[in-house]
Amino acid sequence: MVYNFNAGPGILPPEVMEEAARAVLDFNGSGLSILEVGHREAPFVAVMEETRSLIKELLQLESNREVLLLQGGATMQFMQVPMNLLATNQTAAYTDTGTWSAKAIKEAKVFGAVDVVASTKEIGYTSMPASVTCSDTSAYLHITTNETIAGTQWQNIPYQSRVPLVADMSSDIFSRALDFNRFGLIYAGAQKNAGAAGATLVVVNPDILGKTDRNIPSILDYRLHIKEGSMLNTPPVFAVYVVLLTMRWLKKQGGIAAMEKRNQEKSDLLYQTIESIPLFHLPVSKESRSKMNVVFTFKDPSLEASFSQQCKEAGIVGIKGHRSVGGYRVSLYNALPLSHLEVLIQLMRDFAQRNG
Amino acid sequence: MVYNFNAGPGILPPEVMEEAARAVLDFNGSGLSILEVGHREAPFVAVMEETRSLIKELLQLESNREVLLLQGGATMQFMQVPMNLLATNQTAAYTDTGTWSAKAIKEAKVFGAVDVVASTKEIGYTSMPASVTCSDTSAYLHITTNETIAGTQWQNIPYQSRVPLVADMSSDIFSRALDFNRFGLIYAGAQKNAGAAGATLVVVNPDILGKTDRNIPSILDYRLHIKEGSMLNTPPVFAVYVVLLTMRWLKKQGGIAAMEKRNQEKSDLLYQTIESIPLFHLPVSKESRSKMNVVFTFKDPSLEASFSQQCKEAGIVGIKGHRSVGGYRVSLYNALPLSHLEVLIQLMRDFAQRNG
Numbered sequence: 001m002v003y004n005f006n007a008g009p010g011i012l013p014p015e016v017m018e019e020a021a022r023a024v025l026d027f028n029g030s031g032l033s034i035l036e037v038g039h040r041e042a043p044f045v046a047v048m049e050e051t052r053s054l055i056k057e058l059l060q061l062e063s064n065r066e067v068l069l070l071q072g073g074a075t076m077q078f079m080q081v082p083m084n085l086l087a088t089n090q091t092a093a094y095t096d097t098g099t100w101s102a103k104a105i106k107e108a109k110v111f112g113a114v115d116v117v118a119s120t121k122e123i124g125y126t127s128m129p130a131s132v133t134c135s136d137t138s139a140y141l142h143i144t145t146n147e148t149i150a151g152t153q154w155q156n157i158p159y160q161s162r163v164p165l166v167a168d169m170s171s172d173i174f175s176r177a178l179d180f181n182r183f184g185l186i187y188a189g190a191q192k193n194a195g196a197a198g199a200t201l202v203v204v205n206p207d208i209l210g211k212t213d214r215n216i217p218s219i220l221d222y223r224l225h226i227k228e229g230s231m232l233n234t235p236p237v238f239a240v241y242v243v244l245l246t247m248r249w250l251k252k253q254g255g256i257a258a259m260e261k262r263n264q265e266k267s268d269l270l271y272q273t274i275e276s277i278p279l280f281h282l283p284v285s286k287e288s289r290s291k292m293n294v295v296f297t298f299k300d301p302s303l304e305a306s307f308s309q310q311c312k313e314a315g316i317v318g319i320k321g322h323r324s325v326g327g328y329r330v331s332l333y334n335a336l337p338l339s340h341l342e343v344l345i346q347l348m349r350d351f352a353q354r355n356g
Numbered sequence: 357m358v359y360n361f362n363a364g365p366g367i368l369p370p371e372v373m374e375e376a377a378r379a380v381l382d383f384n385g386s387g388l389s390i391l392e393v394g395h396r397e398a399p400f401v402a403v404m405e406e407t408r409s410l411i412k413e414l415l416q417l418e419s420n421r422e423v424l425l426l427q428g429g430a431t432m433q434f435m436q437v438p439m440n441l442l443a444t445n446q447t448a449a450y451t452d453t454g455t456w457s458a459k460a461i462k463e464a465k466v467f468g469a470v471d472v473v474a475s476t477k478e479i480g481y482t483s484m485p486a487s488v489t490c491s492d493t494s495a496y497l498h499i500t501t502n503e504t505i506a507g508t509q510w511q512n513i514p515y516q517s518r519v520p521l522v523a524d525m526s527s528d529i530f531s532r533a534l535d536f537n538r539f540g541l542i543y544a545g546a547q548k549n550a551g552a553a554g555a556t557l558v559v560v561n562p563d564i565l566g567k568t569d570r571n572i573p574s575i576l577d578y579r580l581h582i583k584e585g586s587m588l589n590t591p592p593v594f595a596v597y598v599v600l601l602t603m604r605w606l607k608k609q610g611g612i613a614a615m616e617k618r619n620q621e622k623s624d625l626l627y628q629t630i631e632s633i634p635l636f637h638l639p640v641s642k643e644s645r646s647k648m649n650v651v652f653t654f655k656d657p658s659l660e661a662s663f664s665q666q667c668k669e670a671g672i673v674g675i676k677g678h679r680s681v682g683g684y685r686v687s688l689y690n691a692l693p694l695s696h697l698e699v700l701i702q703l704m705r706d707f708a709q710r711n712g
Contacts, residue, residue, distance in 0.1 A: 002387035006394045009593060017389045021380035024373055031358035031671070033373045035552040035598060038362045038674060071427035071554070072575060075589035079573035103574075110571050191590055196391040198427070198554045198592030215466050217435035218459075219428060233431035234547055236554030237365060238594060242391060315387070318394060 003340045005330045006318030007148050007293060008171060009191040013335045016195075016245040023241060034241055039234050047237075047244055048230060054247040058255055059180040061203065068202040068222065068230045069240050074100070074170045076200065077187040078107035080220050081166055085185070086112040086139045087212035093117045093134035093163070098125040098147030099324065100168060105142075111214075112139070125150040127285035132158040140164040140184060140208070146172035148192075149322040151295030151329060152288040157182075164208045172292050173201065174250060175334055176260040184208045190239065192292070193334045195246045198239030250334065259334045266332045266341050267291035273345050277352040279303065283325070297327030307351055314347055359696045361686045362674030363504050363649060364527060365547040369691045372551075372601040379597060390597055395590050403593075403600055404586060410603040414611055415536040415559065424558040424578065424586045425596050430456070430526045432556065433543040434463035436576050437522055441541070442468040442495045443568040449473045449490035449519070454481040454503030455680065456524060467570075468495070481506040483641035488514040496520040496540060496564070502528035504548075505678040507651030507685060508644040513538075520564045528648050529557065530606060531690055532616040540564045546595065548648070549690045551602045554595030606690065615690045622688045622697050623647035629701050633708040635659065639681070653683030663707055670703055 004011040027034040028043055037044050052067040061067070070076070081104075086092045090112050094105045096119035108114050115138065118129035125147065134141045141161045146153040148171040157178060159165065164184025173188040180186065185204045191197040202222065209223050218224050218232065225232050253259065271289060274280045274296050281297045284290070298304055304327075311319060321327040332341065360367040383390040384399055393400050408423040417423070426432070437460075442448045446468050450461045452475035464470050471494065474485035481503065490497045497517045502509040504527040513534060515521065520540025529544040536542065541560045547553040558578065565579050574580050574588065581588050609615065627645060630636045630652050637653045640646070654660055660683075667675060677683040688697065 004388055004392055006392065009392055009395060009590065011392050012389065017380055017391060020391065021377045024377035024380055032360055032673070033368065035373060035376065036360055036362065036365055036367050039365060039553065071429070071432070071592070073427070073589045075575045076427070079575055083573075107573050107575075110573050189590060191593075196594055197395065197590045198595050217439075217463050217466050219431045219435055219463075233429045234365065234545060234553045236427070236592060236595065237547075238552055239554050239592065317388070 001315050003314070003316045003343050004318055005316065005336070005344070007322075007329055007331045008189070009197050010318075010331055010333045011335045012196065012242070012246060013249045016242065016249055019245050020242050024238070034238055037237070039231065039237055044237060047241055048235065051240055051244040051247060052230060054244070054251060055201065055203070058174065058247060058250060059203065062181050064206065065181065066204050066206055066226045068204070068225045069235060069243065070200045070202055070225065070230070071198070071236055073189040073197070073200055074168055074187060075103070077168070077202065078104045079110065080222075081142070081185060081187070082108040082111035083214065083216055083220055084209060084222050085164070085166070085212065087214065088112055090139040091115050091135070091137070093138040093141040095119070095129055095132055095143050096121050097128055097144055097152060098150040100147055100149070100170070101142070101144040104144065104168060108142070117141070124283070125152065126283050127288040128152050128154050132161070134161055134163065136162050138163045140166045142166045142168070144168045146290050146292050148293050149325060151284050151290045151293045151325070153290035153292065155287060164205070172290070174256055174259060175263050175292055177256050190243050195243035196239055198236045199243050201243070262338070263291045263332060263334070266336065266338055267294060269345065270294050270330060270332065270341060273348055277348060277356075279352055279355060292332055294330045294332065295321060295325060295327065297321070303355060310347060310351060311344070314343065316344055316347065319344070357671050359670070359672045359699050360674055361672065361692070361700070363678075363685055363687045364545070365553050366674075366687055366689045367691045368552065368598075368602065369605045372598065372605055375601050376598050380594070390594055393593070395587065395593055400593060403597055404591065407596055407600040407603060408586060410600065410607065411557065411559070414530065414603060414606060417559065418537050420562065421537065422560050422562055422582045424560070424581045425591060425599065426556045426558055426581065426586070427554070427592055429545040429553070429556055430524055430543060431459070433524065433558065434460045435466065436578075437498070437541060437543070438464040438467040439570065439572055439576055440565060440578050441520070441522070441568065443570065444468055446495040447471050447491070447493070449494040449497040451475070451485060451488060451499050452477050453484055453500055453508060454506040456503055456505070456526070457498070457500040460498060460500065460524060464498070473497070480639070481508065482639050483644040484508050484510050488517070490517055490519065492518050494519045496522045498522045498524075500524045502646050502648050504649050505681060507640050507646045507649045507681075509646035509648065511643060520561070528646075530612055530615060531619050531648055533612050546599050551599035552595055554592045555599050557599070618694070619647045619688060619690070622692065622694055623650060625701065626650050626686060626688065626697060629704055633704060633712075635708055635711060648688055650686045650688065651677060651681060651683065653677070659711060666703060666707060667700070670699065672700055672703065675700070
C-alpha cells in the first residue's frame with residue numbers, strides 16, 4: 001500500500017483512476033480509446049459540456065459565469081490574466097504571499113504596472129496578510145488563495161475590494177465553500193483537487209473582459225474560448241475527461257460542503273498531532289495555516305533522515321518539504337482518505353515516543 | 357471492430373493504449389497512478405528525458421537541437437513562434453496553403469509584418485505552391501508541411517531559403533524522412549502521429565532564439581523551457597507519457613523510414629482505388645496529394661448518404677470531410693494498419709459495383 005501526500009500532481013480517487021483506465025481502452029463502449037476519439041464528435045462534446053456544467057453546479061456559479069478548460073497550467077494564467085485584464089497604462093494590485101504569487105507578479109509586469117498592496121515576504125511568507133486595501137483605480141486585485149509551498153491559506157478572502165478579485169486557486173479549489181461569484185476570475189491547474197496535469201480551469205465573469213485595447217492572440221483571448229465553448233482548438237481530451245470523472249466523484253461525495261468538513265477534520269487532526277509533539281515545529285502562523293498543505297519541520301534537523309526513512313518503509317510518499325522551506329509538507333487534498341492520514345499520524349507518534 | 361480514420365485526435369497503436377491504461381492504474385509498479393505522481397520525482401523525470409531523447413534519435417537531430425514538450429497545441433505555436441522570432445519592425449515570410457497556414461498568418465500579424473510569399477488560396481487550396489522565394493531579410497519562412505483539411509502536402513520542402521525555415525508538422529511529423537536539421541523550428545500537436553491531445557512537440561535550433569527585443573512572458577519563452585529541460589512548470593504528465601509510448605512503438609517498428617514505406621503503400625493503394633472508380637473525384641492536384649489525409653468527393657453528391665451509412669454499418673469512423681471541403685477525408689496516420697484500410701477499400705469497390 002502506498003500513501004500519497006504529493007503536493008501536486010496529487011492523489012486522485014481510486015474510482016477516477018479505474019474509470020480513466022477503462023476509457024483509455026474503450027471509451028463509453030465505442031470500441032475506441034478516449035485517446036483517439038475526435039474532439040468534435042458528439043461523445044467528447046458531451047464530456048466537455050458535462051464537465052463545464054458540473055463545475056458550475058459545484059461552485060454554485062451564477063448563470064453568466066463562464067467555465068473554461070484550457071492548457072498551460074497556472075503559469076500560463078500568470079500571463080494570460082494580465083494580457084486580458086491589464087492595459088499598458090493601468091496598474092494591477094497584487095498580494096505577495098509566496099513563491100506562486102511572486103511568479104504571478106513577475107509575469108504581470110510584462111503587461112502593465114503592478115502595485116504590491118500586501119506582502120508577507122519579510123516574514124518568510126509564514127502568514128497571509130491580515131488585511132488588504134487597494135486603489136479603486138486598480139485593474140484588479142490578485143490573490144493566491146493557498147500557497148502550496150509556504151503552506152499558508154487565506155482564511156478571510158478580501159471580497160470587499162471594489163475592483164475585480166482575481167484568484168489563483170490551484171491548490172485549494174473545491175476544498176472549501178467560498179462565495180465564488182464574488183470573484184471576477186478564478187484559475188487553477190487541475191492537478192491537485194480537480195484532476196490530472198494537463199487541464200487548467202478558468203472561471204470568469206465575462207463582464208470584466210474586453211476592457212484593454214491590446215491585440216490579444218486568439219489562443220490567449222478568453223472571449224474567443226468562451227465563444228467556442230472551450231473548444232477553440234483541440235482540447236486536452238483525456239485531461240478534461242479526468243476532470244469530469246473527478247467532478248462526478250466530488251458531487252457523489254456531497255460536493256464542496258462535504259469536502260470542507262472532511263478537510264477540516266483531516267487538517268485539525270494533523271495540526272493537533274504536530275502541536276502535541278515537542279519534536280516538531282510549525283513555521284506558519286496559526287490563523288494562516290493551510291488545510292491543504294501542512295508544513296512542519298523538526299526542531300532538531302538531525303532526526304530528519306531517520307524519520308524520512310521510516311516513512312519510506314511505511315509506503316508514505318510525497319512528504320518532503322519544498323527545497324525553499326525544508327522539512328516536511330503533507331498535502332491533504334480532497335481525495336486523501338482520513339485512513340491514509342492516520343497511518344502517517346501513527347508513525348509520527350511512534351517516532352516521537354522513541355525519540356522524545 | 358472499429359476502423360478509425362479520424363483526422364486527429366487519430367488512431368494510436370493498440371500497444372500504446374494498453375500500456376497507457378496500465379500506467380493509469382499503476383505506473384511502473386510504483387503502486388501509484390501516473391496521474392498522481394510528482395513530476396519532479398525521478399520516475400517522471402526519466403519519462404521526460406527518454407521522450408526528448410527518443411524524439412531526437414528518431415528525427416536524427418544534430419546535437420545542438422532542442423526538443424520541448426509544451427502545451428496548447430499548434431494554435432499556441434501560431435503565436436509563440438512570432439512572439440519569439442519576429443521583432444515588431446521585422447517581416448516574416450508565410451506560405452498560405454490552407455486553413456491552418458491562414459490561422460498561423462493571422463496570429464503572426466499580432467507581432468510584426470507578414471509577407472505572404474506563396475498562396476494557393478485562389479485555387480481553393482487544392483495544391484501546394486510549386487516554388488517559394490522569400491527575401492533574405494525575412495525573420496523566417498513558415499510552411500505547413502501537411503494541410504490536414506485540404507489534404508495537401510509539401511513534397512519538395514523549400515529548404516533553400518537563407519532564413520530559418522519554420523514548419524507546422526502537426527499532421528505529418530514522423531510519417532516520412534525529411535532533413536529535420538534544415539529547419540530552424542518545427543512544431544506539432546501530438547494528437548496525430550506523436551501521441552494524444554495535450555502535448556505539443558517543438559524542435560528548435562537555439563541559435564535562432566533571442567534575436568527580438570521583446571519582453572516574452574516566461575511560459576512562452578522557448579529559452580526558458582530549454583533551460584528547464586521542458587519542465588518550466590508542471591508538464592502534461594500523462595500526455596507526455598503517451599508520446600513516449602508512441603515513440604517507443606515507432607522505434608520498434610523501424611523508425612521513420614519504415615513508416616514512410618508503409619504510408620507510401622497505404623496512400624498509393626487508396627489513391628489508385630479512388631482513381632479507378634469513376635464515381636469519385638480527387639480535388640487535390642496529383643503532385644500535392646497528402647499521404648496522411650486523403651480527400652475525395654462523389655461526383656454525384658446524392659450517393660453520399662448511402663455510402664456514409666454503409667461505412668457506419670461496417671464500423672468505419674472518422675471519414676467525413678471537413679465542412680469547408682465536403683466529401684470524405686481518410687486519414688492514414690502511422691498507427692493505421694493496412695488491413696484497416698483494406699476494409700474501407702473493399703467497401704468502396706463494392707459500393708462502386710452496385711452504383712456504377
